[in-house]
Amino acid sequence: MTFLPEDGFPLAEIPGAYAAERGDTVAVRAGTGTLTWTQLHRASNRIAHGLLGEAQVAGRIVTLLLPNSTDLITAVFACYKAGATPQILSPRMKPAELAAILELAAPAAVLTETGKSRIDHPRVLTVAELAAGQPGHDPDAPLAPSWKAPTSGGSTGRPKIILSGRPAVTSGFDTGMWGIEPGQQALVTAPLHHNAPFVTALSTLFLGGTVTLLTRFDAERTLSAIDEHEVSWAYLVPTMMRRITALPAEVRAKYALTSLRSLWHCAEPCPVWLKRQWIDWLGPERVWELYGGTEAEAGCTLRGDEWLDHVGSVGRVTWGEMKLLDAHGAEITAPDVPGEIYMRVTPGSDPTYRYIGAEPTTREGWSSLGDMGRFDADGYLYLLDRRSDMITVGGVNVYPAEVEAALVEHEQVLTAVVIGLPDSDTGNRLHAIVHTPESAGVTTDTIHTFLDGRLSRHKLPKSIELVHDSLRDAAGKVRRSELRAQRLHRPAR
Known part of the structure; x- marks a missing residue:
């Protein structure tokens, strides 16, 4: 050539x-x-x-x-x-x-x-x-x-x-x-x-x-x-x-x-x-x-x-x-x-x-x-989250990406999205939507146990929702605001 x-x-x-x-x-x-x-x-x-x-x-x-x-x-x-x-x-x-x-x-x-x-x-x-x-x-x-x-x-x-x-x-x-x-x-x-x-x-x-x-x-x-x-x-x-x-x-x-x-x-x-x-x-x-x-x-x-x-x-x-x-x-x-x-x-x-x-x-x-x-001190960048996605729980700022990163460490978790839902006590509660294969048999207790010790207590999701369909749309995007809107009036799980 x-x-x-x-x-x-x-x-x-x-x-x-x-x-x-x-x-x-x-x-x-x-x-x-x-x-x-x-x-x-x-x-x-x-x-x-x-x-x-x-x-x-x-x-x-x-x-x-x-x-x-x-x-x-x-x-x-x-x-x-x-x-x-x-x-x-x-x-x-x-x-x-x-x-x-x-x-x-x-x-x-x-x-x-x-x-x-x-x-x-x-x-x-x-x-x-x-x-x-x-x-x-x-x-x-x-x-x-x-x-x-x-x-x-x-x-x-x-x-x-x-x-x-x-x-x-x-x-x-x-x-x-x-x-x-x-x-x-x-x-x-x-x-x-x-x-x-x-x-x-x-x-x-x-x-x-x-x-x-x-x-x-x-x-x-x-x-x-x-x-x-x-x-x-x-x-x-x-x-x-x-x-x-x-x-x-x-x-x-x-x-x-x-x-x-x-x-x-x-x-x-x-x-x-x-x-x-x-x-x-x-x-x-x-x-x-x-x-x-x-x-x-x-x-x-x-x-x-x-x-x-x-x-x-x-x-x-x-x-x-x-x-x-x-x-x-x-x-x-x-x-x-x-x-x-x-x-x-x-x-x-x-x-x-x-x-x-x-x-x-x-x-x-x-x-x-x-x-x-x-x-870090060597000039390497570590991502935390989107500014607009930050959630304040009981006066403490939580970055959903940190919680999501811990969730996808589980080998049966394909995608995880963490949103804030209203809470009468703390203002917001962390709600995790977790996509797993139906055949994997993952339960919410499995996820709670997996997260224990991986995250500080205030970063643990208060509620976990398991889904078996992709959380991404046709463009490959996670529409966090849509997911939150769909769940605003659902009872906690």
């Missing part, structure tokens, strides 16, 4: 550049489908021509209501070639939430799968409709003003769009952040409507690598894909890591995983016991963690050997700047004192994002995502 784009190279020209050099090489795999660079280049050209003929798309958002597939990657590059910003949304998104996001985005068009045009928008089209009869040559369109437009509802359910501050050109920032190297075989296991899977999949392609997308997560299939395609870089979330380790030992032993050089996880806290299992399995030098918001002003990364010296940390600041502020806005400089995390880009750098539908929380040029944390 001789071509590698320099910073500022137009994303619209990426498929053509690699097609000219090695057009028969596979760029994308998804399910049973594959796309070579030549196929990706020509197909994205046809869709781009279709977009340009259907709507005034240049400079606007195009919403892609598509699952992980070769069509999705083709549509993303078609957007760049048409001068538009791709916005990927989950096809399983609730109608009300989808309508709210479309109102904010005002997309020029919405692309869906065949036969799924339930959207109230004047330009609801399928990839096949757009490509039909269109030419395969490069279209002529301006540079898209932003290369991505992920969405977030946060814990409140109120959507916002996080529009990237970078136009549709390459940058070494994302590839460097994730440790992605030219020509890698990458495995992305999560839907691309989440920011991290989207960024890592696209960054791999920008550097001429091959991306294997899982169309649905399967624990053993993840391992077999690594061996089958000699994957060297992979992305997982802790829930997936847990399901893989739950496979029988003889199943996991079938896969060597010798090609895998780095496995990255983020998006949710990783239980200490689970991270230790993966470090023991793969070796500390292959297990990586990243903490940062979609806004990408600043973030931390951490390799497994560092984590072993700073158990529970998410790493030191590796891009941008961070500091902690107390409730009065004063900076916290002492180690191990909790505060609200504020971030900013390195002075002199361009803004990394702007919101549509929200305003950032800022103090004198620093912004907060609402996370609480502490730095």
Whole structure:
């Protein structure tokens, strides 16, 4: 491979550049489908021509209501070639939430799968409709003003769009952040409507690598894909890591995983016991963690050997700047004192994002995502919780994330959410909603016994509710406010 784009190279020209050099090489795999660079280049050209003929798309958002597939990657590059910003949304998104996001985005068009045009928008089209009869040559369109437009509802359910501050050109920032190297075989296991899977999949392609997308997560299939395609870089979330380790030992032993050089996880806290299992399995030098918001002003990364010296940390600041502020806005400089995390880009750098539908929380040029944390004496960050999720019980502040972390240490607990419910004595009581497999036979007494000795008395949940369905919605989010609203008038258990 001789071509590698320099910073500022137009994303619209990426498929053509690699097609000219090695057009028969596979760029994308998804399910049973594959796309070579030549196929990706020509197909994205046809869709781009279709977009340009259907709507005034240049400079606007195009919403892609598509699952992980070769069509999705083709549509993303078609957007760049048409001068538009791709916005990927989950096809399983609730109608009300989808309508709210479309109102904010005002997309020029919405692309869906065949036969799924339930959207109230004047330009609801399928990839096949757009490509039909269109030419395969490069279209002529301006540079898209932003290369991505992920969405977030946060814990409140109120959507916002996080529009990237970078136009549709390459940058070494994302590839460097994730440790992605030219020509890698990458495995992305999560839907691309989440920011991290989207960024890592696209960054791999920008550097001429091959991306294997899982169309649905399967624990053993993840391992077999690594061996089958000699994957060297992979992305997982802790829930997936847990399901893989739950496979029988003889199943996991079938896969060597010798090609895998780095496995990255983020998006949710990783239980200490689970991270230790993966470090023991793969070796500390292959297990990586990243903490940062979609806004990408600043973030931390951490390799497994560092984590072993700073158990529970998410790493030191590796891009941008961070500091902690107390409730009065004063900076916290002492180690191990909790505060609200504020971030900013390195002075002199361009803004990394702007919101549509929200305003950032800022103090004198620093912004907060609402996370609480502490730095140790070596500068390693430990997350506590969201500012808005803190619960005051009898005058004492409790961070639900600390209680949730203790709960998911139990190997039969898949997810745990701790909320505050009204209490006549203490003002609030801690209520834990615990997702376990029905077949596990876990009881509330089991959980109470497990927590005893792991948490201070004031942090123990007063009530525990066991559920056997996922606490996450179609976007993979835990809607804490919705869970609390549903339980406000239920009796204590």
